[in-house]
Amino acid sequence: MLEILNVKPGDIFYNSIILIYGLSFGENSKNLECIDSHGKANTWSILNNQFKLFVKLYPGRNEIKLKTFQSEVILILFRHLKPLNSKHVRIFYVVCNDDPNCGEFQSLDSSRNKIQNALKRIDLNIRLLQTFMSEEIFKKYKTRKTFTLKCDLNECDENVEIFRSNLKLMKALEMSSDEIFLYLLDEIKKRNSNRECKYIAILSFTRYIPGQNEDIFKDTKGYCALASDCLAVYGTACLFTWPEELDELESCCSDMRKVDSSQMNDSAFRNTYSDCYSTTLGSLLHEFSHLLDLGHDSEGIMHRGFDDLKLFFNIETTCNCYDEFENVKSNNEDIQKISIFKTQNENTHKSEIEFLVRKFCLFKTTGNNELIYSQKSSCFQSIRTDHKSKECNCMKNCFYTKSNLNILFYHKWLNDFCSKDEGSISFNCINECQYEIKCTNDLVLYELRTNQRNLTFDSGYPGTTSLTSNFISIKQNNSNKKEYIFEINLNNLKQKLFLLFGNETRNGCNNLSKYKLNQLNNDCRTSQNFNIYLFLLDSKGCCLSKKIPIM
Ligand SMILES: [Zn+2]
Ligand SMILES: [Zn+2]
Ligand SMILES: [Zn+2]
Structure with missing residues (x-):
């Protein structure tokens, strides 16, 4: 039996190569064959009952076939092209x-x-x-x-x-x-x-x-x-x-x-x-x-x-990503097979929906070859993301931080925002510790970065309530939700800067911050001052980087 954990029939993609991973049970196959919509077959390893494969999607409807000695599963997926004027x-x-x-x-x-x-x-x-x-x-x-x-x-x-x-x-x-x-x-x-x-x-x-x-x-x-x-x-x-x-x-x-x-x-x-x-x-x-x-x-x-x-x-021999999934599944009644009806995208043609329904019914009646769509389960996801200690370490340091992901999620280059939604963020000094921020859209992230290595050392989500870190606080102005008061803790910031000095990053990368900040601050190239920049991002991908003088 094959269980796919991250993709379900009818899913729509805009990129061309996708990852499919999951579990293989009661099989003695060491390999799994994946055949793409144009009939091209590739073979992938099954290790500790786990598999991970990459397959190319062609524009339009794709019929992806996964095969082992005992099982065969067909997955219908879609790839849509982006509008020609996309970033x-x-x-x-x-x-x-x-x-x-x-x-x-x-x-x-x-x-x-x-x-x-x-x-x-x-x-x-x-x-x-x-x-x-x-x-x-x-x-x-x-x-x-x-x-x-x-x-x-x-x-x-x-x-x-x-x-x-x-x-x-x-x-x-x-x-x-x-x-x-x-x-x-x-x-x-x-x-x-x-x-x-x-x-x-x-x-x-x-x-x-x-x-x-x-x-x-x-x-x-x-x-x-x-x-x-x-x-x-x-x-x-x-x-x-x-x-x-x-x-x-x-x-x-x-x-x-x-x-x-x-x-x-x-x-x-x-x-x-x-x-x-x-x-x-x-x-x-x-x-x-x-x-x-x-x-x-x-x-x-x-x-x-x-x-x-x-x-x-690839799959690491030490990986227990999916063991965790198995534990949750065996201890929890809440995980159910999820039908494609609940998750089907409305844009899919009616005939395709009927086709998928037929396919899905087929899965249901093939006994051991049954496919379980578990990916939407909230239990599984909450264990993976909220309880850090239980998370599998097989990807080691290969990840984006939460703050990175927040920037990417709202980034203009990953979204098709309409130009009329384009917002602005303004930043005005009240005194050396207090600033006023006004924006047309909601603020979704702040980061504090140094100018020397473009290093982020503090971040958070201004969101709907006021926010306080060791270094700053951002409070919403009660009378207007798009206005914030930003306050810095000068002493804590100065101490932090002292500690950060000498922290290493990738060779050669230091140059980057020099170019980057040069655009924001013309005297940066000659000035050796250590400075803090406040980076702000709104929900339509508008960002602002502002120097905060602290010395
Ligand atoms: Zn793992
Ligand atoms: Zn870098
Ligand atoms: Zn670099």
């Missing part, structure tokens, strides 16, 4: 105009490092980052949202575009990562003026040249891992470890081969192919998340948690 992310593979190797990336396997290999790898893996973000948001909000790619507007479009830069190859290999970033930001902005776009630029020309340096980044030419403004730039030195097709994903995540000393080993000192893959795709996710206004954090993806990204893709 979206374009992906560029940057090739120098004078590159004699036409955009080959560094790899010992010279048969699989061509431009077409690069385009496929980048395409697949950025789609997988969409899936990760969608599942993280789903865990907290029970709604799926993620950023939009070009292929989500029109699947036929080239999702990864070749960007022929005027940069000369020899020059590119001499430039610092800051210089590469600023050059490309300028070049990309000159060629593209669409304000509804953000860009991910992947550098074809990154080359690791083994040397005497302790720091691998010093021995890597044409490398960059930075994000600011509308652009994230990332080098390809570990692209040789990335999967090119979905059927390579599982093996890439468990590839324990040691990285040859002639190649870049960006694996957080773990030295294997799979860890290189995890760290490098993870740091691309980290950088891209900065474009969605996330600052640094003391844990999770916005700290060094991105090193663990591969744990999202």
Whole structure:
């Protein structure tokens, strides 16, 4: 019997690769076959009765078949395209105009490092980052949202575009990562003026040249891992470890081969192919998340948690995520099979509903092959999210914090907000400890960040009642719910700053806050003052970052 825990028939997706996970009982299959709507089959492991698989959805109606020796389940899912004018992310593979190797990336396997290999790898893996973000948001909000790619507007479009830069190859290999970033930001902005776009630029020309340096980044030419403004730039030195097709994903995540000393080993000192893959795709996710206004954090993806990204893709032997689910199910009468009628989206065509009903009835009458839709159960979800101590640790630090998820959930790039709902937030000083905040929409989040590393050290939800932390209080003005009084505790803030000084984040990432805050505060580049910024977000994705002088 197969139980699917996170997806149910009729679910609608806007991204193209989805995660399906669940349990397999009373089977002796070690594998599960998943066949997508175009008949492409991939095989996934079953470990400790658990499975986890990724499958591509095509625009429209999809019939996904899961098969083991004993069971077969068909799941009808939908993928809708986004409106053509949606805010979206374009992906560029940057090739120098004078590159004699036409955009080959560094790899010992010279048969699989061509431009077409690069385009496929980048395409697949950025789609997988969409899936990760969608599942993280789903865990907290029970709604799926993620950023939009070009292929989500029109699947036929080239999702990864070749960007022929005027940069000369020899020059590119001499430039610092800051210089590469600023050059490309300028070049990309000159060629593209669409304000509804953000860009991910992947550098074809990154080359690791083994040397005497302790720091691998010093021995890597044409490398960059930075994000600011509308652009994230990332080098390809570990692209040789990335999967090119979905059927390579599982093996890439468990590839324990040691990285040859002639190649870049960006694996957080773990030295294997799979860890290189995890760290490098993870740091691309980290950088891209900065474009969605996330600052640094003391844990999770916005700290060094991105090193663990591969744990999202495969099942760990130590995982007890689903044991917990089993316990709840056996101890609690409240979990029932949930019919598709309750959860069916109204937009689905009537004929599809009838079709799903027939399918569902079929599941009910196939005895052992019965499928149970348990995902909506509130009991299961509350155990997973509220009782931290019981939570499975199999994903280690690979997560977004609650505050990160709140920013993403309301972010303009993950929603189709109407421009007439566009709000504003104003911030006025009353005295050195008190400020008045006025906004057109509801405030949903505040964060306190430092200017030096863009590090978030306090956050909370202004919501409907007044809020107090060690550092600030935000009180709603009784006469007007869209007005708040913001008060700071100067002593506590000064003490905290003293403690924060010297806290480490990802190498190279410090530059980011410099660029970012430079836009907000023109003298930031020259000023070495340690400052606090208050970051505010409203329910329609409007955000404000305001310097609070405390010295
Ligand atoms: Zn687990
Ligand atoms: Zn960063
Ligand atoms: Zn960074």
